Amino acid sequence: MAEILVSIIVATYNSSQFVIETLESTRAQTWQNIELIVSDDCSTDTTVELCSNWLAVNKDRFTKTTLITVPENTGVSANCNRSINAAQSDWIKFIAGDDILLPNCLAANMKFITENPQAKAIFSEVLLYKNDFSEENFLHIIPGTFPMNIMNPAFTAMEQYQLLLLSDRITFTPSVFLNRNALLATGGYDETNRLIEDYPMWLKLTKAGNKLYFFKTPTVGYRRHQGAASNVSEYELFKPLFLKSVAIRKKEVYPYLPWDIVGSEKHILWVSKIFQKTGMNKKKSFYAYLYKISTIYLNPFRYIVFIKKKVLRLGETNVFYSDR
Incomplete structure (x- = not known):
């Protein structure tokens, strides 16, 4: 052929x-x-x-x-x-x-x-x-x-x-x-x-x-390599291009996701913007610890999502709360 x-x-x-x-x-x-x-x-x-x-x-x-x-x-x-x-x-x-x-x-x-x-x-x-x-x-x-x-x-x-x-x-x-x-x-x-x-x-x-x-x-x-826009530097907590995806998420994603998952993501984006603007987007132990605390433990929406996943077990019928 x-x-x-x-x-x-x-x-x-x-x-x-x-x-x-x-x-x-x-x-x-x-x-x-x-x-x-x-x-x-x-x-x-x-x-x-x-x-x-x-x-x-x-x-x-x-x-x-x-x-x-x-x-x-x-x-x-x-x-x-x-x-x-x-x-x-x-x-x-x-x-x-x-x-x-x-x-x-x-x-x-x-x-x-x-x-x-x-x-x-x-x-x-x-x-x-x-x-x-x-x-x-x-x-x-x-x-x-x-x-x-x-x-x-x-x-x-x-x-x-x-x-x-x-x-x-x-x-x-x-x-x-x-x-x-x-x-x-x-x-x-x-x-x-x-x-x-x-x-x-x-x-x-x-x-x-x-x-x-x-x-x-x-x-x-x-x-x-250093010049690639999609790469995250070995010295950064997250790649700056992550922040540029916000407009896409707002337009293509947020209207179709549960409010608590959207809220959790917006909280992470808000924290990430602060880290980027203040020069804390660096893989230093203190900054990494502070970023983890701010995006996970101080994120109120994560607790709501956790309850729906682990307590109410919504993941059995709703893919958004599954562990896939």
Whole structure:
């Protein structure tokens, strides 16, 4: 059977330090029928020049290549939408301009899709590295075990949606492999969310009835480095990007959660803002102890949630109070 076309989308912004390594990983795929799209969000370094030169040299490796540029920075969600609209295939593999695809990435995903034709959003394992992809800098596999708390095969899309309302428990986002039509049917990525594109999309997909799938094979290498916005520093209690998720939670989540769970989260956000503004978001023993006391023991809503979970045992009939 002939290989179907698959689109790899390399999303870049000031990625000159790492993007060639990312592009080389697309060229090394065992899957041959590939459309390669590089979508740049107005980089101010040499990213576009590097990508343009690399594509000129390596274009014959791919069925089609496209370089998308814009005159001003629009945010990661808009960058994703531009590349989805440009894609010609039914299947899309996003990769950031500082990460890599393992050689089996496309082939492993397409094998899973052949065996599970109903799947529209597929995740797999991620290899985590520090700074570079050398063997000595390998940290661990994400997730460490099969993520039964969200990818349990018995869960429906609606149950996954409800669990995602409680928290974004998907820590292996770089591995995601998506059906283009399913993405378009949701309306695409919400461009009002300039920095956080993935979590709102998982909510939209599952709410629309698209179950999230997972298979236990590494397909992507993820680089933890100082410049990555999604990384939490080893010196911080929480990543500042956590505070930027408030608008998303207010819009997409709070209207559908019980009031006490919302109250507990708002209390944690309030404490976190104070720690960030006062310079206490540091992994020092006193600050860590104070943060724990403030967000857990001085959080009145947690006691209400505890009573509903452990005393009234509402978790037996209500997923929001379960221990999943």
